[in-house]
Amino acid sequence: MLKIGEFSRLGQVSIRTLHHYDEIGLLHPKQIDHESGYRYYSVKQLEVLAQIVLLRELKFSLKEIKILIQQDAEIMTAALLEKERVIEQEIQQDRFRQQQIQRMLKRMQQQKNYQISIKSIPAFQVISYRKKLKTFYHEGLFWEEFIEQLKDQKIAYPSDPKKSLTIFHDQEYLEEGVDVELAILLGRKTEVQPPLKCRQLTAIKFAATLFVKGNYHQLPEAYEAFAQWLELHPEFTMEKAARQICHVGPEHTDNSEDYLTEIQIPLNSLTLTQREELSSK
Structure with missing residues (x-):
């Protein structure tokens, strides 16, 4: 069993965030000492925490993550593929915005004179x-x-x-x-x-x-x-x-x-x- 401080260092997540995950039912401590109030996590929970961190980086909401980590691999795979599609659309939109910036810079440098x-x-x-x-x-x-x-x-x-x-x-x-x-x-x-x-x-x-x-x-x-x-x-x-x-x-x-x-x-x-x-x- 790992104390919350040890679990925090190994999982690269702040104690404050772990408390929040516990409050919303996303990741509960494996054990709580009722006399001291100390929270303990199992080593296996590091894998769950790593999965939560990765899903957060992929812009899944905590509500979505709470549902996904309880599902089987097939549902998780489908969710990841859908997120990949959304990210690809965002990349295309960002590329379009980059092109717009370049066009605007070019127009600012070369003002066109339209003959009417x-x-x-x-x-x-x-x-x-x-x-x-x-x-x-x-x-x-x-x-x-x-x-x-x-x-x-x-x-x-x-x-x-x-x-x-x-x-x-x-x-x-x-x-x-x-x-x-x-x-x-x-x-x-x-x-x-x-x-x-x-x-x-x-x-x-x-x-x-x-x-x-x-x-x-x-x-x-x-x-x-x-x-x-x-x-x-x-x-x-x-x-x-x-x-x-x-x-x-x-x-x-x-x-x-x-x-x-x-x-x-x-x-x-x-x-x-x-x-x-x-x-x-």
Whole structure:
């Protein structure tokens, strides 16, 4: 039998922690001398303590540990494998955060100058597929689904990237339930089956356009540049349903820095009277 001090030194756990484990029923002393109050642990309990310490390092809660150390090896193995999966997800998230840091540092060192131009966009006949996505990051999977729908209806996907576009219908940024429409441009009206739809995109008299070279994480920066441009051009206001055309994307290259995305933002041209009314508010 080991006194609590000896057990503490050998198990590399403080006496205070051992008292806490006893109070919550996680690890009781093997024996307590009722006259002196001394606590004694068996040598075999060092193995249990080592298991508790390891599980704590793996970020299991004390409540979870209390249940696990009472289970057989099969249940413990399943719990460890699940924890390994969670840790792997956390590692991927940390790597993503590291990449974000590097991108931010790079942007701070190399401020991009986005050239914004105004152009008219004619009406187009399109085949489209519209639905609400869980997040913006699910757009790639949505494109795969769209292309499969086209194949099922024996409709050729255009090889020219300028003939495919994404339309964002939400009037605000949403974390979930994003209203997205994918479309391919056609020369004529074509019969399609749901969930696909053949419709005409209306003409846009004025659209602010800018090109973004590089990965999609730069898009917020590009929209910020547009906002600054809009402030300098009070003769225009922004309309809803911005469009994005992927000239070079994941299907063209494995290097995200080579992506080329065109952003088209419909504008409303204000008369002088409307501008004066707006500025007076």
